[in-house]
Amino acid sequence: MGAGDNYGLRGFARWKLGDKKGALEDLNQALKINPEDSSLYGVRGDIRAGLGDKQGAITDYKQAIKQKSSSLIIFLPIEFRSDLDYVNAILKINPNDAEAHKSAGQIRFQQGKYKEAIADFDKVLTINPNDVEAYAGRGASRYKLGDKQGALADLTQAIKINPNHGEAYINRGGIRAELGDTEGGLEDKPSSQN
Structure with missing residues (x-):
């Protein structure tokens, strides 16, 4: 274990104990010694975000x-993943x-910007055509815009990919019932209980 590791470990411990400024000092020192350690950058990014930087x-x-070579979103603390400024910076x-x-x-979607949400989910599905959550999110957005058939198609696709996606069954069941297919709607509701 080298000096960079020691500073990194102490910085991480300080961060966990709430001493963000001390942690930042240690991580700065650790990165001077070992600038190739990506985990140090991730932790220092968390600290800087917590300090408002x-x-x-x-x-x-x-x-x-x-x-x-992984998604940068994983480096964001959970509380920053819902901040569009951070997400746009990643993009x-x-x-x-x-x-x-x-x-x-x-x-x-949470902001009520359903057309923009659909565009984002479309991009996800272009990159990963089997992303269940993107189909479910796009389906919910389409439903909010009154496109029940489009929502139904997306939720059905989500269920094909993951037959255990309870929320997709519940939402699809509600839409089917709204479209007059009460029997289909009732069939979906019990499936979500599995």
Whole structure:
């Protein structure tokens, strides 16, 4: 274990104990010693975000993703994944990040921006045509815009991909009942109980 590891471990411990400024100092030192450690950038990004330094956090997350080949959204703490500014910053870095597009779609759905949410879910499905949550999210967005047939098609596709997706069954059952297919609606409701 080298000096960089020691600073990194102490910085992580300080962060977990709530000493964000001390943690930041240790992580800065650890990164001077070992600038190739992507996990240090991820933790420092979390600390900077917690201190309100959005740009610093984004810079660290960007550096972490350059060193790893996974979605940058995983480096964001849960509370920042619902912040469209952070998600858009990730998409500027990697426009093909399906998880970031999905987060953007979920945020826009919560904001009532259903057309924009559909566009985000469309991008997810272009990148990953088997993303169950994207079909479910797009289906919910289509339903909110009054496109019950489109919603039904998306929810059916989500169920084909994952027959255990209870929420998709519940939502599809409600739509089927609204469209006059009460028997189909009732069939879906018990399926969600499995």
